[in-house]
Amino acid sequence: MQLSDHISDEELFVLLQKGSHVAYAEIYKRYSRLLYLHAYKKTGERELARDFTQDLFTALWLKREEINIKTLLSAYLYTSLRNRILDYFSRKKLESNYINFLECYEAEKNDLTDHLIRHKQLMEMIAEEISALPSKMRQVFELSRNEHLSHKEIATQLEISEQTVRKQIQNALKIMRPKLSIMLIFYFLS
CATH class of the missing domain: 1.10.1740.10 (RNA polymerase sigma factor, region 2, helix turn helix motif)
Known part of the structure; x- marks a missing residue:
């Protein structure tokens, strides 16, 4: 046709x-x-x-x-x-x-010891930032990030709502993000 x-x-x-x-x-x-x-x-x-x-x-x-x-x-x-x-x-x-x-990463990977030292320092700075969070927020954040619990599991364990868990994690990230961004810049530039 x-x-x-x-x-x-x-x-x-x-x-x-x-x-x-x-x-x-x-x-x-x-x-x-x-x-x-x-x-x-x-x-x-x-x-x-x-x-x-x-x-x-x-x-x-x-x-x-x-x-x-x-x-x-x-x-x-x-x-x-x-x-x-x-x-x-x-x-x-x-x-x-x-x-x-x-x-670039491969080219800069020559000094493994230096890399490990900087990594350890970064982890210590992150731990300091987490420890500076308000206690309840820190507890929720650590259960989420370190123990890998879901929002529901954290809410059950701490006897709070899932919405509170979600808000505490958002607030923790909001507090930490600017500081961690600066740390990461120095980490990758050093």
Whole structure:
């Protein structure tokens, strides 16, 4: 069955959602080349642009019944493609940062003794910060972090509500977070 070139995108999308392979092929015919060129401009790599375009059309078919388009089909396709590209580069950057971190970590790992001393000092500073918390808050925090008890178990043991447990832990973290952030900066810079 051949569809008319005059059929609107909205009508094509309705047919696609009903499982029409012909409508899918028409959408592909109308937009695949333009989307590929757009992806190529953004990535500079033919193979990557082809992969993004194919992934987009594969997802369009597989998720056709779930997709709810509130704009033009073309705008939806371009936005989906753009998001895929942004996600890809975001993951690439994260991977690159992680690899750089590991390389730096390996390069700096030469002096194990120094590392162990700094680690021990950091643990002592953290213990001091915990001991400086108000007694009830410290007790709840230590049961949570050191004994790995759930909020419910802590509430039962201390005969307080789970909401109180949750609030005490949040408050402890709120008090400790700024101080620990500074400690961690000095720890990693030294």
